[in-house]
Amino acid sequence: MKKWIVIFLLLVCILPACKKDEKQLYTMAVFQVNxxxxxxxxxxxxxxxxEDRGYRNEKNIRLIFRNAFGDIQQMQxxxxxxxxxxxxxxxxxxxxxxxxxxxxxxxxxxxxxxxxNPYLAGAGKSAGDHLSHVTGVSSKGPIKQSLKFIKEVLPxxxxxxxxxxxxxxxSQYYLNLAREGARDLGFRIIAVPVTKSSEVLLSxxxxxxKNIDVIYQISDNTINASFQALSKVAEENTIPxxxxxxxxxxxxxxxxxxxxxxDMGYKAGIIALRVMEGENPALIPIENMKDxxxxxxxxxxxKQGLRFPDAIIQRAHKVKTQYRE
Numbered sequence: 001m002k003k004w005i006v007i008f009l010l011l012v013c014i015l016p017a018c019k020k021d022e023k024q025l026y027t028m029a030v031f032q033v034n035x036x037x038x039x040x041x042x043x044x045x046x047x048x049x050x051e052d053r054g055y056r057n058e059k060n061i062r063l064i065f066r067n068a069f070g071d072i073q074q075m076q077x078x079x080x081x082x083x084x085x086x087x088x089x090x091x092x093x094x095x096x097x098x099x100x101x102x103x104x105x106x107x108x109x110x111x112x113x114x115x116x117n118p119y120l121a122g123a124g125k126s127a128g129d130h131l132s133h134v135t136g137v138s139s140k141g142p143i144k145q146s147l148k149f150i151k152e153v154l155p156x157x158x159x160x161x162x163x164x165x166x167x168x169x170x171s172q173y174y175l176n177l178a179r180e181g182a183r184d185l186g187f188r189i190i191a192v193p194v195t196k197s198s199e200v201l202l203s204x205x206x207x208x209x210k211n212i213d214v215i216y217q218i219s220d221n222t223i224n225a226s227f228q229a230l231s232k233v234a235e236e237n238t239i240p241x242x243x244x245x246x247x248x249x250x251x252x253x254x255x256x257x258x259x260x261x262x263d264m265g266y267k268a269g270i271i272a273l274r275v276m277e278g279e280n281p282a283l284i285p286i287e288n289m290k291d292x293x294x295x296x297x298x299x300x301x302x303k304q305g306l307r308f309p310d311a312i313i314q315r316a317h318k319v320k321t322q323y324r325e
Contacts, residue, residue, distance in 0.1 A: 029082035031093070064082070083105050095120075120170075154240065
């Protein structure tokens with residue numbers, strides 16, 4: 001009998017200690033809206049930053065990864081569930097993910113990444129003037145710089161086609177930037193809307209029937225997730241396809257100017273650790289990406305009826321000779 005009493009007392013002492021240790025693990029809820037290649041790269045970069053600082057999941061930190069797979073309502077549920085779980089930090093990747101996090105909490109710190117315009121999403125007014133519990137890394141792309149590159153390569157271009165997703169405020173934002181940049185360069189933007197990834201193929205076919213000279217695909221999560229469907233149409237119609245994100249050259253774009261999304265995720269990881277270690281997110285300015293890179297896919301360019309001059313190829317940060325890798 002005494003033996004059972006001793007065991008019981010030990011359990012009474014040990015179990016609360018275990019719960020306390022579990023609770024002491026700093027918990028980050030990391031979530032993304034879909035499987036877009038840009039967001040997957042951001043996630044990889046984030047994890048690398050955490051691991052480079054000596055943290056390992058479920059050992060000295062807890063990382064909860066969730067993916068809404070394109071379901072916005074599910075994205076909202078993920079954010080709400082993170083609040084109910086009393087996580088210490090929310091890490092949303094994409095504009096829709098940030099919006100869901102902002103709606104779910106006004107207290108839990110948020111460190112975002114891969115958000116084109118965090119201010120339109122409600123994160124604040126500027127890099128230094130933002131909500132006290134929010135900071136992160138903006139992914140605003142080099143839109144006008146990309147259009148200038150197209151003009152350099154194809155100076156006779158007049159009609160530039162693109163797809164866009166009306167439900168994504170980042171897509172509307174990029175479309176507006178493209179139209180502004182196009183006016184300055186003598187281009188006209190021809191835009192066809194898409195509501196979901198499964199529509200990309202048909203919408204791309206509609207786009208090429210509008211007498212366009214080239215496609216410059218602005219980056220949004222819906223279209224990025226089905227970029228290969230767009231590149232298939234470009235190839236079939238021998239229309240040069242320029243991407244709005246570097247990894248689009250792995251999906252069939254002939255060239256792309258943009259940011260390294262792995263690096264973007266890494267930067268967000270460093271900021272998240274700073275918050276975890278006690279820094280006030282209100283005092284951490286929102287970061288912007290710099291130094292756009294140029295990727296070129298020579299095989300895709302050939303299939304789309306384009307040959308890059310040697311001078312441009314030499315400027316590229318990466319030159320691919322295979323269509324897809």
